[in-house]
Amino acid sequence: MIRTHKTTFRTSKIDLERLFACNRVSAQVWNNCLGHDKNHHRQTGRWINLSELQQLTRKKYHLHSQSVQSVQERYIKARTNAWQAKQKGFKNIRYPYREKKHYPARWKKDGFVVHPNGLIELKMCLINGKRQPPIMVRVFNIPKGQIKEIELIWDGKLMLAISYEDGLQPKENNHQGIAAIDMGEIHGIACIADNGRALVITSRKLRSQKRLRNKKYAELQKKLSRCQKGSRRWKKLRRALAKTLQKTERQQRDILHKSSCRFVRWAEANRIGQAVVGNVEGVQRNTKAHRKNPKKKHRSRKVNQKLSQWPFGILLWYLTYKLAAAGIDLIKTDESYTTQTCPVCNRKKKVSGRTFRCYCGYAEHRDIHGAKNILAKYKYGEIKDLGIKITKVTYLRPAS
């Protein structure tokens, strides 16, 4: 299975400069993709495709040809994704339009050589038929397995993301159990299996971290607004701002990794063969709160997204590949009304508080209630009483 390993590296001062330049050139390629596509659309009424893009940009950049191609492929992919999201009815999705200053450069299979002592050669372009000297970087813990791709990313500093094939086969799994997952803001994962076992992994820590970050962020923003743009103090505060975001993002990823691992272990112990999850693709669940108060200063889209979006997407991605490794299928299903509908009498009701209580006397922990309904929807295509008696609820925290 393909995995990614993020790591620091060492290099010379000159090569470090060249690496920065690679990400700038990548951005240039991206920006040119935008421009070429626009022109092409104006002239022909249709979008540019990959080979047309490649013809227009052959041998124009100081970057390995495969690295250039990689940017173009990512551009086309972003455009296709936006189109697909629009088809699905997400109205505020835009096609790629923003010019970039930096964009992660990637080296594909012919673009790098890995030496056994941890030295990696990142190849550059040909100029007048002569290959430019490669950029040399040293990595201390190269993952074992066949390396597929190396990406130069920015996470507070330049780092390498190494994609590799770990050679591990997914586990054989003939388990018959089905488990449904409800992802929520307070209970990161609430899950019920058809054997009557339930699992709740809280994400309170995640939420408190997010609050702390928001508070810190607001403070810094306030200070920043009093500074002159471009001044030394301004630059300093901007750096601090970026650092806060990066730190909390790291913490968040850590919590989500731990949560997803715990879930997989639980699923294996409970002989689960299929995990069903409510489809929340691309939905920002709680961004509306910001719009309720129009007086509130409008944050930039990027920041808004970082602050308000509960990371369903990331959690889903972690679950996807970790479950796959364990041989458990992950199935997405429609989750509409699963939180609001009573499975006994089918009346709808907004939940307030931690328990879902219906007029008919049905009551259930709100997240387990949601998971139960997702399971019903998957098994029977409708919300109804499953007749499962919950025999055991396991509560876990991702951190401990």
Ligand SMILES: [Zn+2]
């Ligand atoms: Zn009811």
